[in-house]
Amino acid sequence: MVNYIDLTIQILVAIGVTALGFAIGMLFNGIARKITARIQNRVGPPIYQGYIDVLKLFTKKTNISHGWIFDLAALFSVAGIALAFLFLPVAGVSLLSGEGDLFLILYLLAIPALGFALGAGASGNPNAAVGIMRALMTMLAYELPLVMVIIAMMVYYDTTSLAVIVQKQANMHWAIFIPVFFIGALVADMALQGMLMEKPFDIPIAPHEIATGPMVEFGGKHLGALMLYKMMGIVVETTLFVDLFLGGGVILSVSQFGWLAYVVNFIVWFLLILFVFFIALLINAVFPRFRIEQALKFYWKYDALVGLLILIWIFVGVTP
Amino acid sequence: MMAKELFPEAQEIRKGRIRIETQKDKVGEIIKKLKDNSYEHFVMLSCVDWIKEGKFELVYQMWSYQYKEHVMISIKINRDGESMLSMRHLFPQIETYEREIHEMFGVNFIGNPNLKEFILEGWPHMPPMRKDFDTEKFVKDFYYKIPEVKEE
Amino acid sequence: MNHENWSKLARIMSKRSLWMIHFCTGCGAMEMPPVMTSRYDMERFGMHAMATPRQADVFLVTGYLAVKTLKRVVQVYEQMRDPKYVIGFGSCTINGGMYWDSYNTIKDLSKYIPVDVYIAGCMPRPEAIMDSFLKLFDMIDKGEAIGWQKYHKYYDQYKRNQRMAFSYRLDEVKDIKEDDKE
Numbered sequence: 001m002v003n004y005i006d007l008t009i010q011i012l013v014a015i016g017v018t019a020l021g022f023a024i025g026m027l028f029n030g031i032a033r034k035i036t037a038r039i040q041n042r043v044g045p046p047i048y049q050g051y052i053d054v055l056k057l058f059t060k061k062t063n064i065s066h067g068w069i070f071d072l073a074a075l076f077s078v079a080g081i082a083l084a085f086l087f088l089p090v091a092g093v094s095l096l097s098g099e100g101d102l103f104l105i106l107y108l109l110a111i112p113a114l115g116f117a118l119g120a121g122a123s124g125n126p127n128a129a130v131g132i133m134r135a136l137m138t139m140l141a142y143e144l145p146l147v148m149v150i151i152a153m154m155v156y157y158d159t160t161s162l163a164v165i166v167q168k169q170a171n172m173h174w175a176i177f178i179p180v181f182f183i184g185a186l187v188a189d190m191a192l193q194g195m196l197m198e199k200p201f202d203i204p205i206a207p208h209e210i211a212t213g214p215m216v217e218f219g220g221k222h223l224g225a226l227m228l229y230k231m232m233g234i235v236v237e238t239t240l241f242v243d244l245f246l247g248g249g250v251i252l253s254v255s256q257f258g259w260l261a262y263v264v265n266f267i268v269w270f271l272l273i274l275f276v277f278f279i280a281l282l283i284n285a286v287f288p289r290f291r292i293e294q295a296l297k298f299y300w301k302y303d304a305l306v307g308l309l310i311l312i313w314i315f316v317g318v319t320p
Numbered sequence: 321m322m323a324k325e326l327f328p329e330a331q332e333i334r335k336g337r338i339r340i341e342t343q344k345d346k347v348g349e350i351i352k353k354l355k356d357n358s359y360e361h362f363v364m365l366s367c368v369d370w371i372k373e374g375k376f377e378l379v380y381q382m383w384s385y386q387y388k389e390h391v392m393i394s395i396k397i398n399r400d401g402e403s404m405l406s407m408r409h410l411f412p413q414i415e416t417y418e419r420e421i422h423e424m425f426g427v428n429f430i431g432n433p434n435l436k437e438f439i440l441e442g443w444p445h446m447p448p449m450r451k452d453f454d455t456e457k458f459v460k461d462f463y464y465k466i467p468e469v470k471e472e
Numbered sequence: 473m474n475h476e477n478w479s480k481l482a483r484i485m486s487k488r489s490l491w492m493i494h495f496c497t498g499c500g501a502m503e504m505p506p507v508m509t510s511r512y513d514m515e516r517f518g519m520h521a522m523a524t525p526r527q528a529d530v531f532l533v534t535g536y537l538a539v540k541t542l543k544r545v546v547q548v549y550e551q552m553r554d555p556k557y558v559i560g561f562g563s564c565t566i567n568g569g570m571y572w573d574s575y576n577t578i579k580d581l582s583k584y585i586p587v588d589v590y591i592a593g594c595m596p597r598p599e600a601i602m603d604s605f606l607k608l609f610d611m612i613d614k615g616e617a618i619g620w621q622k623y624h625k626y627y628d629q630y631k632r633n634q635r636m637a638f639s640y641r642l643d644e645v646k647d648i649k650e651d652d653k654e
Contacts, residue, residue: 207522
């Protein structure tokens with residue numbers, strides 16, 4: 001017999017966590033714009049600008065549509081990224097997890113891009129077609145070094161579960177303090193830059209070149225959903241990085257400190273993803289944009305080479 | 321060779337400014353000769369409306385990077401429907417200048433296949449850069465007669 | 473939440489996050505960089521430039537409009553999503569300005585698309601532009617910036633005027649009107 005009360009509580013918690021993820025994502029959007037403005041010696045918008053933008057987009061009228069695939073594509077992206085967020089351990093707590101969930105997360109991270117592609121295809125705009133081709137190309141490019149580093153971590157920690165990796169990094173045994181994974185973190189950070197679509201890898205969006213690429217026909221409520229996806233994407237991708245290399249923000253053990261551990265871990269997790277995002281923003285603020293073949297060359301020639309060396313090092317070091 | 325040596329009849333307005341007044345059937349060979357003698361930059365083709373004489377003056381302007389010298393080849397054609405030979409075989413960019421002058425002054429260039437409308441779309445009146453086109457009257461008859469949007 | 477409160481919330485939100493379509497005509501384009509960059513910084517109000525009309529809320533017509541440009545302006549305006557606002561820059565959009573007797577520029581923008589705020593001057597200084605933004609916020613707050621509703625309501629009049637300008641001949645437009653009646 002199914003325990004309905006437990007199930008209901010679980011569903012409510014999942015909804016709550018997703019909502020929290022969206023809220024943090026919107027806050028990050030505001031923080032990002034404020035920091036970029038300060039770097040450019042401007043005052044910048046208020047820090048809650050992300051909330052206003054999304055709310056405004058959802059109050060706009062929809063007097064243009066390109067068919068039901070276009071309407072649903074943005075929702076597809078949002079659902080994909082929310083599901084990926086539920087699979088990630090946030091401050092050591094993961095709602096959905098199991099053996100081999102690291103593969104699943106990598107797979108889920110590709111789904112929003114496909115939703116993006118569906119919407120762009122349905123809009124029929126040539127800029128959108130160019131943009132989505134570039135987006136999938138960049139994805140292909142950054143996945144290779146990222147997957148190499150992740151496989152190295154799987155071999156080192158002897159597991160395919162992200163939750164177990166986080167557990168094994170408890171008591172400040174963070175992966176980034178191991179020299180080989182410090183280099184791995186640098187490789188993954190470059191891949192993160194491409195995942196976040198920040199400069200120099202904002203090739204798919206490129207506002208002055210192809211008019212925001214895949215989003216060119218999106219406006220109003222559709223754009224609101226896409227912005228939610230992008231903001232949530234920031235949280236998901238930085239959390240993946242923090243879980244892999246910075247111990248997921250777990251510094252106090254739950255068995256020892258009880259509920260206080262949850263609060264402290266959560267705050268530490270928040271500060272860590274903010275820090276990772278801050279580095280991405282600094283790189284974003286000073287670099288111009290790569291062309292697509294330069295990005296491919298960077299990822300496959302240098303990033304993937306270092307990733308491969310790490311992989312070989314780990315294999316040689318672990319197997320004897 | 322400099323333009324002054326090539327064409328003794330050319331007059332020097334001031335240093336670096338040479339003006340050659342000629343007939344319309346000699347323009348082709350003058351431009352060709354100048355092009356072969358380091359005047360390789362065709363600056364522009366312009367048109368002046370001398371309404372009292374009843375003539376259009378076409379000015380072909382060329383520049384030499386070697387001598388730092390500006391040569392203007394000036395010809396006059398009648399205002400009422402006299403056509404000119406196209407020079408687009410010498411410099412391809414002349415095609416666009418001829419297209420503009422055809423639209424703004426109504427000069428016909430024989431041999432230019434691309435004399436379609438350029439800036440004005442669907443202009444039904446006299447070419448607007450001619451001196452006998454009264455812009456003020458046109459504006460008052462046209463733009464100021466478009467009614468305002470009435471709100472009920 | 474009833475409809476009135478909802479539209480009030482919508483107005484407050486759209487006031488604080490006006491996205492501008494980055495389409496500049498005439499010399500007003502030159503006044504926009506100081507408004508956007510560190511000197512005046514319009515992102516303080518949540519305004520920033522968007523690349524496509526679909527994403528934009530406010531349309532700055534920055535200067536004179538040739539008839540050929542007006543065709544594009546009308547297209548861009550119709551692609552924007554409601555609610556949308558228009559700011560007319562400088563005397564060129566008010567009465568033609570220094571192009572008052574030019575054969576190819578339109579004289580009064582509000583005959584062709586509804587304009588919410590005009591800025592006088594040739595060209596207006598960035599201070600005047602910031603002032604017009606504040607004025608537009610005020611109008612949105614009070615519900616006075618209803619240009620987009622006017623465009624729906626008097627669509628036939630705006631379309632007639634646009635056709636007149638595009639055809640360069642008033643008598644030809646009368647023929648088109650008779651065609652429409654048939």
